Amino acid sequence: MRRFTRDGADFIVATTVDELVTRMAALEPDAPLDVARVRDEIAARDRMLDNEFGKDAQLTAIRGARKYRGDRLIRVAPPHRLTDSTHGPLIAVRLHVLTRKSLGGIQTDLECRALDATGTPIDGLYAVGEAAGFGGGGVHGYRSLEGTFLGSCLHTGLRAGRAIAAANRRSTRRSA
Template sequence: MSGVVLAPDTAPRGAATNREETGTFEFKAPAVLVTAGGIGGNQDLVRENWPERLGQVPRKMITGVPEYVNGRMLGFAEAAGGRIVNRDRMWHYTEGVTNWNPIWPDHGIRIIPGPSSLWFDARGQRLPVPNFPGFDTLGTLKAIGHSGYDYTWFVLTQRIIEKEFALSGSEQNPDVTNRDLKLTLSRVLPGAAGPAEAFKKHGEDFVVASSLSELVDGMNALTDEPLIDLADLERQIVARDREMDNPFTKDLQVSAIHNSRRSRGEKLARTASPHKILDPKAGPLIAVRLNIITRKTLGGLQTDLSGRVQGFDHAPVPGLWAAGEIAGFGGGGVHGYRSLEGTFLGGCLFSGRQAGRGIAEELRG
């Protein structure tokens, strides 16, 4: 979406364009609509507002939104009398990898994972249930925040990366961005998608190895301390692999993989056929160091239902309107704090429509 910021001195004053009876209307007063996005591009602001409930403030994060999403306009709007609510409500992801081909500083890309990768904390312990890949973003963020470390690990196979690694971002999905049907259909063909394969090859967070001991050496080489113990990691992977032979498994992640494949779409394009991680035919083995990656802002300027910014006394700030992420997706998060994955944009669009209509009505008088 593109931002619209009409500064009062540039807004048309009293210009008799578009009167109602002629399909036109008259501006009676200047209006300012701020739609400058959230704070995810500003790590300082993200840290400053980090909620206690999510545990320690990450020392290292990568940035999942463009640099201009810096919260600057929030400051101006607040200075103009606007009330900011729920500053600590943010939605950041836990599966961030450093972009080997960055567009903005600290550019991170989120892996949108299928269910099969094994997820370990920095010390090499499986994350507590139900923190499986793609299950509960805020729950996993909280678990990591209380782990004492900022990063976690996926351990997977070539067979899993081929089917289950989607990357978020328009440049990472040329088939969708360019509406290329042929390329889109190639997603169901064998082989990892080009962008995922490029990360495997060039990404600084990726380790590829033909044996588990080589993998562990590679993982330990990427971190300040060598925290992964080969024997302990092997014990956990062997225990999980054993459950592949158990039709009544109590390993909930293995159950989730079988459950996912009941859906034809998932089976075709998103969930690898169940296999043992240590099966050499499924290899090579891959480990991915996952960083916290900033993304969405759910707090912001408090507005009424037509996008009019509220002041500290809950009275509207004259002439000031807000929509989109700067308004916490339109009035404090249309879907609430835990939200619904992938539905953020809709609230931004809807609040823009509401604000546009509200301004038109106000200016029409």
């Protein structure tokens, strides 16, 4: 965290909400931030700390996790007010939207050859990994388990590499 807050272009560190939001707004002028609105949201969230039955989803998750002794001891810190200066400073992070999984992609056969709409391989075109539906979806189904994507991305890369090498060998033999 120290390194991120020192060198990270997307990190703002401040001691008050007003300073934090104002500086973040300056960092990203195209995405207007309303200081008063953020202040209200933080105050509403902090109020939930006094109410065990509050509806803040993050606090509910923290309280749930801390019911398990393992998480309580080493993983999940006790919740506290965001504006509690003894837990400061405040850190804001500019987020960048990305596609984490496509849950679909170019249809291929077992040699990773891309298929056209009729299911016929398109000559010389291969697809693997995310592009072929192996980053979620594909072999894993739509509820694919987190952490299972890289394996099939690598596997399809391997299969495509072998298929391309075999196709090249066949073509060399034909032209010899």
